[in-house]
Amino acid sequence: MSGSPGTPCLQLERVSRHFGGLKAVDDVTLTVEPGARHAVIGPNGAGKTTLFNIISGEFPPSSGAITLDGRNVTKLKPHQRAALGVARTFQITRLFPELSVIDNVLLACAALDRRKFTMFRPLSSHGDFMERAGRLLDQFELSNVRDERARHISYGAQRRLDVALALAGHPRLLLLDEPMAGLSTPERVAMRGLLEQLDPSIAVLLIEHDMDVAFSFAARVTVLHQGKVLADGSRDEVSANELVQQAYLGGSVNS
Numbered sequence: 700m701s702g703s704p705g706t707p708c709l710q711l712e713r714v715s716r717h718f719g720g721l722k723a724v725d726d727v728t729l730t731v732e733p734g735a736r737h738a739v740i741g742p743n744g745a746g747k748t749t750l751f752n753i754i755s756g757e758f759p760p761s762s763g764a765i766t767l768d769g770r771n772v773t774k775l776k777p778h779q780r781a782a783l784g785v786a787r788t789f790q791i792t793r794l795f796p797e798l799s800v801i802d803n804v805l806l807a808c809a810a811l812d813r814r815k816f817t818m819f820r821p822l823s824s825h826g827d828f829m830e831r832a833g834r835l836l837d838q839f840e841l842s843n844v845r846d847e848r849a850r851h852i853s854y855g856a857q858r859r860l861d862v863a864l865a866l867a868g869h870p871r872l873l874l875l876d877e878p879m880a881g882l883s884t885p886e887r888v889a890m891r892g893l894l895e896q897l898d899p900s901i902a903v904l905l906i907e908h909d910m911d912v913a914f915s916f917a918a919r920v921t922v923l924h925q926g927k928v929l930a931d932g933s934r935d936e937v938s939a940n941e942l943v944q945q946a947y948l949g950g951s952v953n954s
């Protein structure tokens with residue numbers, strides 16, 4: 700992905716996804732600018748993960764259009780969107796648990812490399828993968844566990860590894876689905892620090908339940924409620940929005 704100036708990194712136009720009679724995502728229009736820090740918040744079942752599945756290509760939308768850097772990708776498969784610079788983490792971690800931490804990262808680097816590489820040569824002999832993997836492990840404070848199996852490292856380290864894997868292919872748009880869920884307070888602080896230091900040229904869309912985290916990380920916030928956009932704007936606009944206050948203070952929202 701390399702958009703021309705003024706072209707949004709991601710645009711959703713009137714996107715919906717129905718599961719039977721359930722409108723999990725309902726007529727969502729959303730723009731993410733290049734390098735944006737953008738949070739998606741909303742209660743359980745609001746459609747946040749479904750929205751990510753639509754953006755990454757896991758699910759085709761029932762209707763609507765998805766554009767990456769001005770290119771309509773609505774019909775493209777996940778690996779085709781990944782090749783265009785979309786990366787994501789999952790709400791439930793998806794590591795290779797029996798592989799070492801470094802091999803997880805090397806595989807992610809190789810999987811997203813457009814050049815051919817031979818299966819019969821150890822990944823570690825590809826110097827540029829090794830260098831990139833080493834840098835990612837340093838960045839995510841994983842160097843001290845690089846040779847441990849992924850299933851043996853702490854949960855906090857596994858979540859950091861999730862983000863490192865998503866970054867392995869140099870994405871332009873990074874989708875983070877509750878990267879702090881289940882972390883202890885110190886682990887959350889560490890993750891926040893790491894997210895704040897992400898390359899500013901990468902657009903980051905973050906799903907987060909903790910409003911303080913969402914509003915401190917993101918300059919722009921979209922609130923989903925029952926699949927619809929309840930509010931969208933700068934963090935000041937959204938935090939002042941009456942419907943948002945009602946929803947988060949437990950009042951009823953007319954949809």
Ligand SMILES: Nc1ncnc2c1ncn2[C@@H]1O[C@H](COP(=O)(O)OP(=O)(O)OP(=O)(O)O)[C@@H](O)[C@H]1O
Pocket residue numbers: 718721723741742743744745746747748749750790
């Ligand atoms: N593959 C699916 N098949 C059927 N229904 C689904 C599927 N995926 C999601 N749903 C339903 O769509 C709605 C939205 O789910 P989604 O996982 O997107 O919500 P969410 O905002 O991510 O919630 P949470 O905060 O709990 O993660 C829910 O009612 C969910 O049960």
Ligand SMILES: [Mg+2]
Pocket residue numbers: 747748749790
């Ligand atoms: Mg979810």
